[in-house]
Amino acid sequence: QVQLVEDGGGLVQPGGSLRLSCAASGLTFSYAAMAWFRQAPGKEREIVAAVNWGAPVKYYAEFVKGRFTISRNNAENTVSLQMNSLKPEDTAVYYCTARNGDTSRSRYDYPYWGQGTQVTVSS
Numbered sequence: 660q661v662q663l664v665e666d667g668g669g670l671v672q673p674g675g676s677l678r679l680s681c682a683a684s685g686l687t688f689s690y691a692a693m694a695w696f697r698q699a700p701g702k703e704r705e706i707v708a709a710v711n712w713g714a715p716v717k718y719y720a721e722f723v724k725g726r727f728t729i730s731r732n733n734a735e736n737t738v739s740l741q742m743n744s745l746k747p748e749d750t751a752v753y754y755c756t757a758r759n760g761d762t763s764r765s766r767y768d769y770p771y772w773g774q775g776t777q778v779t780v781s782s
Contacts, residue, residue, distance in 0.1 A: 661771045668776030
């Protein structure tokens with residue numbers, strides 16, 4: 660079965676950095692679109708970044724452009740999210756997700772999800 664496992668979350672001060680990683684199994688990774696979503700308390704789950712399986716098309720939510728970088732390693736079946744210049748409003752549970760085909764900005768288009776990893780940005 661498809662399994663996505665995130666790690667790398669933690670507690671950092673504003674302006675700090677974290678690198679999240681997601682290990683995927685059970686799917687043809689090179690043909691899968693990968694994305695990171697996040698969900699803060701009381702808010703809807705929202706897309707953070709996505710990367711396509713074919714051409715290196717990437718999407719970033721406006722609120723993370725210039726700060727976060729999504730990347731994938733097809734040889735290792737992993738996708739990462741490098742997060743720099745973190746802000747308190749980045750505090751959320753971050754989820755790795757995957758789908759067959761092209762990337763989508765809608766959470767409803769992604770059938771496979773990890774358990775999430777907590778990111779807390781606080782002084």
